[in-house]
Amino acid sequence: MESAPPEVLEDKPSGAGPQPVHADDGRDLHWFVDKAVAAIVFVGGVSAIVFIIGIFVFITSEGFEFIGGAMDWKEFFLEPAWRPTSDSKPTYGAFALIVGTASVTGLAVLTAIPFSLGSAIYISEFAEGRYREILKIMIELLAAIPSVVWGFIGLTIMNPLIIETFDVPIGLNVLNAGIILGLMAAPIMTTIAEDALKAVPDHYREAAEALGATRWQVTWRVVLPAAKKGLMAAVLLGVGRGFGETMAVLMASGHSINIPDGVFDSVRALTATIAAELGETAVGSDHYQALFTLGILLFVITFIINLSADLVIRGIRKT
Amino acid sequence: MFEASPLNRRNKRIERGMSALYLIMALILIVPVLVILSILIIKGGPAVSWAFLTEDPTNGMTAGGIFPALIGTIALVIVALIASVPVGVAAAIYLSEYAPDNWLTRLINLAIINLAGVPSIVHALFGVGAFVLFFEFGTSILAASLTLAVMTLPVVIVATRESLQAVPQAFREACWNMGATRWQTIQRVVLPNAISGILTGIILEVSRTAGETAPIMFTGAAFFLPFLPEGVFDQTMALSLHLFVIATQVPDVPPDLPFGVALVLIGIVLAMNSISIAFRVYLRGKKKW
Numbered sequence: 001m002e003s004a005p006p007e008v009l010e011d012k013p014s015g016a017g018p019q020p021v022h023a024d025d026g027r028d029l030h031w032f033v034d035k036a037v038a039a040i041v042f043v044g045g046v047s048a049i050v051f052i053i054g055i056f057v058f059i060t061s062e063g064f065e066f067i068g069g070a071m072d073w074k075e076f077f078l079e080p081a082w083r084p085t086s087d088s089k090p091t092y093g094a095f096a097l098i099v100g101t102a103s104v105t106g107l108a109v110l111t112a113i114p115f116s117l118g119s120a121i122y123i124s125e126f127a128e129g130r131y132r133e134i135l136k137i138m139i140e141l142l143a144a145i146p147s148v149v150w151g152f153i154g155l156t157i158m159n160p161l162i163i164e165t166f167d168v169p170i171g172l173n174v175l176n177a178g179i180i181l182g183l184m185a186a187p188i189m190t191t192i193a194e195d196a197l198k199a200v201p202d203h204y205r206e207a208a209e210a211l212g213a214t215r216w217q218v219t220w221r222v223v224l225p226a227a228k229k230g231l232m233a234a235v236l237l238g239v240g241r242g243f244g245e246t247m248a249v250l251m252a253s254g255h256s257i258n259i260p261d262g263v264f265d266s267v268r269a270l271t272a273t274i275a276a277e278l279g280e281t282a283v284g285s286d287h288y289q290a291l292f293t294l295g296i297l298l299f300v301i302t303f304i305i306n307l308s309a310d311l312v313i314r315g316i317r318k319t
Numbered sequence: 320m321f322e323a324s325p326l327n328r329r330n331k332r333i334e335r336g337m338s339a340l341y342l343i344m345a346l347i348l349i350v351p352v353l354v355i356l357s358i359l360i361i362k363g364g365p366a367v368s369w370a371f372l373t374e375d376p377t378n379g380m381t382a383g384g385i386f387p388a389l390i391g392t393i394a395l396v397i398v399a400l401i402a403s404v405p406v407g408v409a410a411a412i413y414l415s416e417y418a419p420d421n422w423l424t425r426l427i428n429l430a431i432i433n434l435a436g437v438p439s440i441v442h443a444l445f446g447v448g449a450f451v452l453f454f455e456f457g458t459s460i461l462a463a464s465l466t467l468a469v470m471t472l473p474v475v476i477v478a479t480r481e482s483l484q485a486v487p488q489a490f491r492e493a494c495w496n497m498g499a500t501r502w503q504t505i506q507r508v509v510l511p512n513a514i515s516g517i518l519t520g521i522i523l524e525v526s527r528t529a530g531e532t533a534p535i536m537f538t539g540a541a542f543f544l545p546f547l548p549e550g551v552f553d554q555t556m557a558l559s560l561h562l563f564v565i566a567t568q569v570p571d572v573p574p575d576l577p578f579g580v581a582l583v584l585i586g587i588v589l590a591m592n593s594i595s596i597a598f599r600v601y602l603r604g605k606k607k608w
Contacts, residue, residue: 044409146530244438
């Protein structure tokens with residue numbers, strides 16, 4: 001109400017009144033706040049890159065001395081003898097651990113593929129309305145169960161079940177961990193696969209239906225071929241999930257260093273080895289650094305898996 | 320003329336068969352969850368009581384309750400949220416409102432995917448190397464929570480970005496036309512319309528954070544501590560690690576005790592998830608555009 005009446009303003013030539021210094025280019029307080037916020041959210045955005053580089057730098061710097069010194073590359077990748085606590089001559093052969101991880105993950109993905117792709121096809125192509133929502137929510141809840149609870153289930157429910165059903169002496173083995181991991185990897189595979197199916201344009205389906213194809217023929221001949229790459233990405237991400245799983249594998253696989261002959265042998269995984277042994281090592285010791293070297297291996301492999309899945313998905317978006 | 324030919328009928332049968340087959344496959348994924356939940360409830364239910372939730376573990380963790388572990392998990396989740404939500408929301412705002420479509424944005428998206436894909440035990444190694452040793456936080460709630468925060472950052476970013484992008488572009492354009500700056504538009508128009516979606520994401524993050532075990536094993540969670548942490552530089556017990564410890568490391572634990580812990584843990588996680596899902600469904604029903 002203190003401001004001058006409009007007539008007074010009209011009398012003055014424009015720009016001559018008491019105005020902000022840079023009134024012309026709009027540099028008032030709001031302009032500076034806007035720029036400041038832009039800078040802050042940019043830092044937030046870049047933080048993801050900083051963290052991923054940070055992870056690599058920190059685990060590499062902890063394991064660096066070992067890689068350059070005590071590590072024998074040939075032994076590390078090809079010998080199954082992981083004896084880091086041996087008094088006479090500790091050996092760091094990670095081959096059995098790699099095979100352990102691969103066998104468990106392999107079985108997990110093989111069991112998960114039909115069920116998760118089947119669920120994805122059902123949800124995307126056949127289910128309707130409320131049923132689709134309920135199925136999706138159930139799959140989401142399946143994904144939410146913590147890994148340590150899965151491990152506990154493997155230990156207390158699957159273990160006696162496998163011993164009884166197959167009449168084997170021990171139920172903590174590749175089969176147990178594979179099934180548990182399969183159930184853990186299935187939700188992510190289902191979700192990604194469903195996204196891939198949903199990304200197939202509806203006019204593909206309509207064109208096929210107009211020619212008299214049944215819904216199954218549409219799915220089998222049109223939708224699945226069109227979504228092939230996305231389904232591949234789903235499987236890749238499932239592999240990544242199984243590969244990096246720690247607690248469930250530690251508790252359900254039996255955790256014994258072993259090259260398995262069949263699904264009833266106990267194995268030990270890369271991730272589980274780190275989880276079980278890191279607490280007992282002295283910071284900076286060879287053993288400690290060897291565990292970080294396993295971490296580097298895990299990081300690099302999951303990085304490659306995620307990168308390829310991303311490239312596959314990006315390929316779809318472009319076409 | 321419109322009578323179904325034998326071929327039509329055959330195709331129809333195949334379609335029905337395939338539909339049933341895939342429904343069964345979906346059910347095979349879902350039934351285990353229900354079976355597991357019922358087993359946990361049947362076996363762990365009797366162990367869970369008010370005393371179980373509010374008493375300390377006794378007799379070398381073979382009896383008593385889970386109070387310190389429960390409090391520890393809550394403390395870890397709160398500190399992790401304080402660290403990750405601002406960063407995650409900022410990142411999402413950048414990606415949704417500012418980021419141009421260039422190599423840097425693609426790199427950020429790739430980093431987010433990888434951050435989510437890195438094994439939890441590698442996050443643990445990072446936590447040990449970075450927070451425990453380099454920044455000298457020691458094994459503490461702070462180190463463990465920061466490790467969890469880095470690990471669950473993608474959850475916040477993805478959920479927030481999605482709810483920001485769900486706000487129609489016309490809302491922003493209307494605001495810009497009134498002469499508002501980018502930030503004023505975000506603050507007054509975009510965020511208020513997206514806030515419930517962001518909350519859904521945060522609840523989801525709580526659920527993820529509470530269930531994680533590997534990242535906190537070496538960064539701040541202790542096997543057994545008979546007292547509560549007093550600050551962020553203390554160690555703490557945590558529910559998830561407590562379940563692992565009494566299930567595998569402690570001899571002579573009565574069988575219903577770990578089932579009780581598992582039930583409480585999965586109860587918290589699934590409750591959080593259900594709240595998040597219910598919230599989402601409710602919001603979708605309410606959406607005006």
